[in-house]
Amino acid sequence: MTSAHHLRLIDGMRTRDFPTERIWSGSGVSGPGYHTVSLHGDAGHGDDEAARLDHRAQCLAEHDALLMLLTGRWGEPQWISPWSAQQRMIAGEEIPEPWREAVVRCEVLQLWRIEDRWIAMGLCTEEEGPGCELCVLVTDVDPP
Numbered sequence: 001m002t003s004a005h006h007l008r009l010i011d012g013m014r015t016r017d018f019p020t021e022r023i024w025s026g027s028g029v030s031g032p033g034y035h036t037v038s039l040h041g042d043a044g045h046g047d048d049e050a051a052r053l054d055h056r057a058q059c060l061a062e063h064d065a066l067l068m069l070l071t072g073r074w075g076e077p078q079w080i081s082p083w084s085a086q087q088r089m090i091a092g093e094e095i096p097e098p099w100r101e102a103v104v105r106c107e108v109l110q111l112w113r114i115e116d117r118w119i120a121m122g123l124c125t126e127e128e129g130p131g132c133e134l135c136v137l138v139t140d141v142d143p144p
Helices: 003-015 049-074 083-090 099-105
Strands: 029-031 034-040 078-080 108-114 117-125 132-139
Touching (some): 003 117, 003 132, 049 108
Antiparallel strands (some): 034 132, 078 108, 108 117
């Protein structure tokens, strides 16, 4: 996908109504108060190390390009680490969706508040491997 395609997808998520129950949309999940999508998922390259490394490099490049475009559009994002929310979850606090999944999967989130919705972009990488996923969520649920 191109950056232009990513922007159109995000704009569609921002303007689309939220469903009343959790549903799978092919490229993501939507539920009460949120839409999520994986823009560049982990492609599962098996034992092909070169293909996994290439996938990771492409994912990181797409992240950087989209971050630059969204920053140009909405200004500097809030950068948050999911660490504190992860610790609160371990202690038994209930973190609402879509944040629960985001804080479990992503190492860092960039957030913008646009009108009455949050737009978050997350980068999910593996510590011990070349896996990489670029995710976006749009929600009216405040971050934890």
